[in-house]
Amino acid sequence: MNTFDIDTQALAPTGTLRAAINIGNPILAGLDPATGQARGVSVDLAQRLAGLLGLDLRLVTYDTAGKSVEGVTRDEADFGFFAIDPKRGEQIAFTTPYVLIEGSYLVRQDSPLTDNAQVDQAGRTVVVGRASAYDLFLSRDLKHASIVRAPTSPAVVSTFLEMGADVAAGVRQQLEMGALEFGGLRLLDGHFMLIRQALGISRSRDPGLAEGLTRFVEDAKASGFVAHALARHGIQGAEVAPTE
Template sequence: MSGTGLGDLERQQFAPHGKMRIGIAFGKSISGVWTMPDPETGEPVGITVDLGAELARWLGLPFEYVKLASSGEIIETANQDRWDVAFTPVDADRKKVVDFTTDYYLGDSTYLVHADSPFRSVKDVDLEGVRVLGVENTATIRSARRTLMNTTAEGLNSLEDAIERFRRRDADALALGRESLMGIARSLPDTRILDDHFHATGTALAMAKGKAEALELATQFIEEAKRDGLIEKIVLSHGLSASSVAPSGSRS
């Protein structure tokens, strides 16, 4: 992809402190939004790491990553001058806080359950007394709570805590995006992922409100990156399916 020129206003909106600060969800798996540490260097690895770097190159800006505990924390800090661009799943609540580009990734959320669990579908999980865990302030846990009629989902502050409690069998089901669960399941062999889902949405680049000019450029970048095959290349490089790349113009 060829780069683009920035005017003074766009430069100020993308990098008000000189570097573009890229907010990333830093955890223990890779998905359309989650990143994880490189086992040797500890540096973040994932789709949003690569996509953020490509955006900075396209804009001709220096950049740095801001590691946050979840997409929920990304949204919580949107107006605290912690980051300039970030990547999160889209939902109606988040649209009240930030503005989004078009989607770059489509995904669904479901449950990870123990291998000996009787649950075969998301409806089976919705029983009184079933213990469901997720990450607080994420689109996934909000959707789980909306769809669970007979039990409730407990949200924890970090993905690591949720995984550990599930591993200790202090929960019957772990609610998360499917791609994240696929990575987690590889380290938890006595588990399985339910085939159906309770939530599906797109993931997009987010910016604080009031940056219309920069948002327009960021949307242009996302659409060019889909059309030129860059996003597909990044997604495949992390072992995820090219079918998850959002189509041209997709908005959630």
Template structure:
């Protein structure tokens, strides 16, 4: 069973920038795979549910030791395993790139050349994957996915990397942008708990499925 710091309440950390996992409704409620799992777990515990909203995965990770959340929805990144324990994956999502419509590139490899600059959110799982794949292009890191998109536009960078669903929303907000059809990474999404609560995971895995 999940150990909660606030009796009667399950605090679920969500990265609102990852639209593949969670979206906010106009009434302030949340929907999406992460929200659905959090609702199911709170119901099994017979407690209230409170979503704790962050603007990036890196912010959730940074808050691990501040007792701001009980469970979190994150990619199973090896660099986070010093402070977090992860469930089995509940979803796999795709990372890709957004560029300008008048450019000819159709895949990540087309951008991997000297002088090319690609915006990414610092600490995101796809940022680390991207750095490992590139030989020549530069990764320009910003604090959040929203900031990386803004930096791509304002600094005339060659592309911005992110989760497909989030980049689709960004593309629709500006004229003259194009989302690459090919992804460069598949990223497994899991329920995370602080590492000293790793024994909670078997219970979580039994109850997070539909």
């Protein structure tokens, strides 16, 4: 048994550790334009886990969080990197969080909206990435505004502009990039949710695996590995989750 008391046969029954990587969240992962290979904080963590467990690693990439969750529940991957959410928790067992990310709203410069609390009004339309953490949260939280789902999180800003919608919702940094690309847009101050990013495995797996992966996550935070990974990839606006 290893330092984290993780049963490697139960975690990686094929003999290779298969990690689901969502390349649609730029805070966590993306494709290297030079090589086409996945890179980012979640990739670094997957590599660290495989190395500490003495396993070969295979990255299974998806372009949305929803597809990544489905990949783990369908046993296409052994674990993944997800925002903690009660709906996903029906199928996924989560570790403690390793990173906290802001979910923000984007509007046009001439929008009358100046505060997050003003968004949930009848007649307002909010665009969000389908099956993302923001979609799941806002589907529960918004009582009056309507939701339109873009096919992926990176497509939220373009969909918002094409539809003439009132608000775009998503990762603050992704929305900031959209504002720079298209112009004439601004973010509302603060955030409407704070996303807790964690590792997750299918609930059909041994329950002890989530506990072992939690020990791995806590070690990665306490040792400074997560902080160094954020710095190495130039990630701003995300912070290391407190140790638990």
